[in-house]
Amino acid sequence: MLEITSTKNSYIKELKKLEKKKHRDASQCYLIEGEHLVGEAIKHGANLETILVTEAGRGLLANFSELARTTKSYLVTEEVFKVISSVPAPQGIMAVVHQTNDELNQKTMGPYLLLDNVQDPGNVGTMIRTADAAGFGTVILGEGCADIYSAKVLRSMQGSQFHVTLIQSNLMEAMTKLKEKNIAIYGTELNPEAISYRDLVIEGDYGLVMGNEGQGVSKEILNQTRQNIYIPIDGQAESLNVAIAAGILMFSLRSL
Amino acid sequence: MLEITSTKNSYIKELKKLEKKKHRDASQCYLIEGEHLVGEAIKHGANLETILVTEAGRGLLANFSELARTTKSYLVTEEVFKVISSVPAPQGIMAVVHQTNDELNQKTMGPYLLLDNVQDPGNVGTMIRTADAAGFGTVILGEGCADIYSAKVLRSMQGSQFHVTLIQSNLMEAMTKLKEKNIAIYGTELNPEAISYRDLVIEGDYGLVMGNEGQGVSKEILNQTRQNIYIPIDGQAESLNVAIAAGILMFSLRSL
Secondary structure, eight states: EEEEEOTHHHHHHHHHTTTTTHHHHHHTTTEEEEEHHHHHHHHOOOOOOEEOOOHHHHGGGGGGGGHHHOOOEEEEEEHHHHHHHHHHSSSSEEEEEEOOOOOOOTTOSSSSEEESSOHHHHHHHHHHHHHHHHHOEEEETHHHHHHOSSHHHHHTTGGGGGEOOOOOOOOHHHHHHHHHHTTEEEEESTTTEEGGGGGOOOOOOOEEEETTTTBSSHHHTTTTSEEEOOOOOOOOOOOOOOHHHHHHHHHHHTTT | EEEEEEEEEEEHHHHHTTSSHHHHHTTEHHHHHHHHHHHHHTTTTEEEEEEEEOOOHHGGGSOOOOOHHHHHHEEEEEHHHHHOOSSSSSOOOEEEEEOOOOOOOOTTOEEEEEEOOOOOOOHHHHHHHHHHHOOOOEEOTTTTSSOOEEESHHHHHTGGGGGGEEEOOOOHHHHHHHHHHHHHHHHSSSSSSEEEGGGGGOOOOEEEOOOOTTTBBBBBTTTSSEEEEOOOOOSSOOOOOHHHHHHHHHHHHTTO
């Protein structure tokens, strides 16, 4: 295994830059960290550039499949590892993963979760994880959403990028394509101008649009949906957190 | 209105200490900030110690009821305000609120959300906000939960402490009292040893127990419930975030 002992190593400097979206976009790569995430990447055949382990993390490689052993790997010092790690207590295993740039096509599976300008990374990551758990096939992220390859999104997504198809696209264009596939799109509103999700009748495949934390789904999109729905508030809270609302709706729609 | 212009003022020093749980416990007070939260506190008759405004925030007082005008108020400089503010862009209005120490009694209203060792402040705050939205009457926080008066919990709770009854109690003791009131307690499990929440039949008032982010609800508590339930995972995600799970369950139970 190749060894890196200097924090000034040029490859380490390159990886450190992946903290920034600009460099992730340019290299089309991102970092994942920890036994669970690296394991999920390998299990689901993600396109790995390299694997980096410390002496402590080296043993974890043995738990993984052939892919881990055929991927270019580096043994790095604890000090080098900490330079590129984004967690307080690193497990000593990390992988550089090629971004996937999926597009909507005939093979893309529903149900679809569409995110319109969801800005909080924790919300974006949690909604993708929840979509995965609810059995949704695809999440489409419109412009203005938190970057799916940022450390915070990756952390709350918990590896669901390897389970569901993630598409970054203009939402109006995506909706046009979904409609051509005869997929019903349901928008969500923050107030009862729409019908209660409990009264929704679903036939066939569908998409659900969740919106910005403050403004909700844009009017432009709400005007293009089959139906808009809302969650009735029984108490005195003014609204629900958008990730909570998405969870309630996705699990409810899946049981219809 | 009394004025404070020095960051070394003894009252300001006292308020600064409220960042720490130890001092909140000793004084039985906590700070809330911003027009929305202070407005909710006033609207729901919270026991206010003082109100602090900057010149910019002073005008907001006029929007509030008589209570705001009869509460001891201070006009402070921007500099003084920043010393005790916990947000990046302060609105210039803050209130010192007396903690409420509610106990389970005949007047406590259900449904009940019970939190067993939920440690993340964002999760605790979001679950209380969601309980409020779902029409739950009471949230009981067991030992080991994040402090409800910490800045992070207060931020994600969004004023729901003024809408639902919050009780801090040993959970086993609380469950005994709830059972004496003939309230059915449902525990949640992370795996299908329990029945699906979709198969649950509810009669009368009830309580729902949510557990620690990693370990779930403790065995001791699960052994004392009427029934334990779980959320079936359709996709490949290993689990749901606990606040998302709570949202799905509370809204589902309320519609039964």
